[in-house]
Amino acid sequence: MSDVVISARGVQKSYGSNHVLQGLDCDIGRGITGLLGPNGAGKSTFMGLVLGLRPRQGGTLNVLGVDPDQSGPELRARLGYAPEHHDLPADVQAADLVRHIAQLHGLPRRAATERASDALWQVGLGEERFRPIGTMSTGQRQRVKMAQALAHDPDLLLLDEPTDGLDPVQRDDMLALIRRVGSEFGIDILLSSHLLEEVERVCDSVVILANGVVGHSGTLQDLGTATAGMRVELDSDSQPLAAALTARGAEAAVDGHILTVTGVDSAADLIRDLVADLDLGLRRLEPRRTTLEDVFIEASQ
Amino acid sequence: MTEARIHDRGYLAYDGPRHGPGHAMVVLGYHTVQRVLGLKRSNWQKVMPAITLLIAFVPAIVFIGLAALLPDSSDLDLGDPTGYYWLIVWMVFLFTSFVTPEAICTDRRSGLLGLYLASPLSRDTYLAAKLAAIVTVLGIMTIGPTLLMLIAFTLEGSGPDGVIDWLTELGRVLASGLAMAAFWGALSLAVSSFTTRRALASVAIFVSLLVSAAVGDGLAEGAEVGDSFALLNMITLPLETVYRIYGETNTDGPPIGEVGTLLVLFTHIGLIVAFGAFARWRYQRIEVTG
Numbered sequence: 001m002s003d004v005v006i007s008a009r010g011v012q013k014s015y016g017s018n019h020v021l022q023g024l025d026c027d028i029g030r031g032i033t034g035l036l037g038p039n040g041a042g043k044s045t046f047m048g049l050v051l052g053l054r055p056r057q058g059g060t061l062n063v064l065g066v067d068p069d070q071s072g073p074e075l076r077a078r079l080g081y082a083p084e085h086h087d088l089p090a091d092v093q094a095a096d097l098v099r100h101i102a103q104l105h106g107l108p109r110r111a112a113t114e115r116a117s118d119a120l121w122q123v124g125l126g127e128e129r130f131r132p133i134g135t136m137s138t139g140q141r142q143r144v145k146m147a148q149a150l151a152h153d154p155d156l157l158l159l160d161e162p163t164d165g166l167d168p169v170q171r172d173d174m175l176a177l178i179r180r181v182g183s184e185f186g187i188d189i190l191l192s193s194h195l196l197e198e199v200e201r202v203c204d205s206v207v208i209l210a211n212g213v214v215g216h217s218g219t220l221q222d223l224g225t226a227t228a229g230m231r232v233e234l235d236s237d238s239q240p241l242a243a244a245l246t247a248r249g250a251e252a253a254v255d256g257h258i259l260t261v262t263g264v265d266s267a268a269d270l271i272r273d274l275v276a277d278l279d280l281g282l283r284r285l286e287p288r289r290t291t292l293e294d295v296f297i298e299a300s301q
Numbered sequence: 302m303t304e305a306r307i308h309d310r311g312y313l314a315y316d317g318p319r320h321g322p323g324h325a326m327v328v329l330g331y332h333t334v335q336r337v338l339g340l341k342r343s344n345w346q347k348v349m350p351a352i353t354l355l356i357a358f359v360p361a362i363v364f365i366g367l368a369a370l371l372p373d374s375s376d377l378d379l380g381d382p383t384g385y386y387w388l389i390v391w392m393v394f395l396f397t398s399f400v401t402p403e404a405i406c407t408d409r410r411s412g413l414l415g416l417y418l419a420s421p422l423s424r425d426t427y428l429a430a431k432l433a434a435i436v437t438v439l440g441i442m443t444i445g446p447t448l449l450m451l452i453a454f455t456l457e458g459s460g461p462d463g464v465i466d467w468l469t470e471l472g473r474v475l476a477s478g479l480a481m482a483a484f485w486g487a488l489s490l491a492v493s494s495f496t497t498r499r500a501l502a503s504v505a506i507f508v509s510l511l512v513s514a515a516v517g518d519g520l521a522e523g524a525e526v527g528d529s530f531a532l533l534n535m536i537t538l539p540l541e542t543v544y545r546i547y548g549e550t551n552t553d554g555p556p557i558g559e560v561g562t563l564l565v566l567f568t569h570i571g572l573i574v575a576f577g578a579f580a581r582w583r584y585q586r587i588e589v590t591g
Binding site for chain 1: 312315317332407411416421423589
């Protein structure tokens, strides 16, 4: 299988005068990829295009080697999708629903029955699989959604806000399950979310959408090694140093005794010299690591 | 002796056969028939379909019994299918109005539509499978009793004479039942596509049938603007089609009997296509992600 699972070039999608995606370019590789963006950034629209539920108005889109607009049914047979909403038919048993969806994805009834049972065990609902979904908690319903997306053994799993509505313990369990599906099960995952922390915990890569385009994409590993300025901690008030740095063209953000310095080359040398000139006590001077939050805010702006 | 157990066999990849969209349509259709009939659901959900189906079959069973018990039963014309449909038409309306909306309303209300459209089904194949399921279930009422009578009367020796006549009668029974089931099934699909609420769809179907009857007959008989306006009556139009299939016209009812056969059939088929096109138009606009 290719290392690129989804490839988008200049993808456009509008609803009337609302241009949701305006030339989206990205390559989504194997593993778990977080699709981040503020509300209205186009995450769900992009998922709809990946599933082939809507035709795009421009650009090219390739999912698992095929164009969703041309080969929607064949492609969807290889995809698993867990929607954001929690609504599922209340009077249907979890095992029946998961088996039914697996059959729709092409599995014969017997195989679908076996795999539905397996999938529900894998998501931790083995004992609960014959319960009507209407009697289940939000966390259990999220797991049912995960099971129905997994049962037919998809090549790519699309998860739309899978932790929405979960309490902290359920959320941790769900994130652990997603990590397990991506690593142990070997299924590639595109995880749509607006929660940075959960993307940082489970994803290998991230694509940030903002205003209908990709604001940033890359691996979280690369993000962890990237630096953005210097971080300075003094043993006294940092305002004099901030003023001196600003006078020399640097940008200095003050937070008590801590300064974050950006916008200038050789910042470490400049800070060292100014600290000496101002006779300040220096506790710590280190490169400032770029966080996902920094990238998200920058991309969103 | 040492005992060993496998507690977790891990995730197993699936490398067996996979069927295409046609299989998905059959699976969805079968599942929908089960849902509509209340199978695998609570007893309460089984009541309405069971009662209406039972009542639709009661006259047929009585007629078959009379034919078997009475020596001169052929004088009673018990096997007249067009007359039979008038007997059960209100059961068919109740079934169409209060049972068939389950076929699509619940999918949208429960979010299941999103899962369906994320499968090899498309919006068009989804609707086609749903329509086929509704027509199948309605067909149990519109074909079942008359087919049962045809078989029973044949076994009793009072059925059509000769193979050709028998096959002709069978064709008429199937065509009549299918014509009615397709018409009211398509109407149910179109009206149900308006709302996610099953009860609302039920009332809307029932009211639309009554209003169409009032408007059609009112224009044709009351205002006397033309017999063709009687075709607007969605209760009598499918029944008139049945008369035409049997080479007859309804002489007892409204002036729809005066309308030409070609126009009756054209209106019947045209409305089925229009109902289907309307449901398709509605479903093309439904968003299921997000």
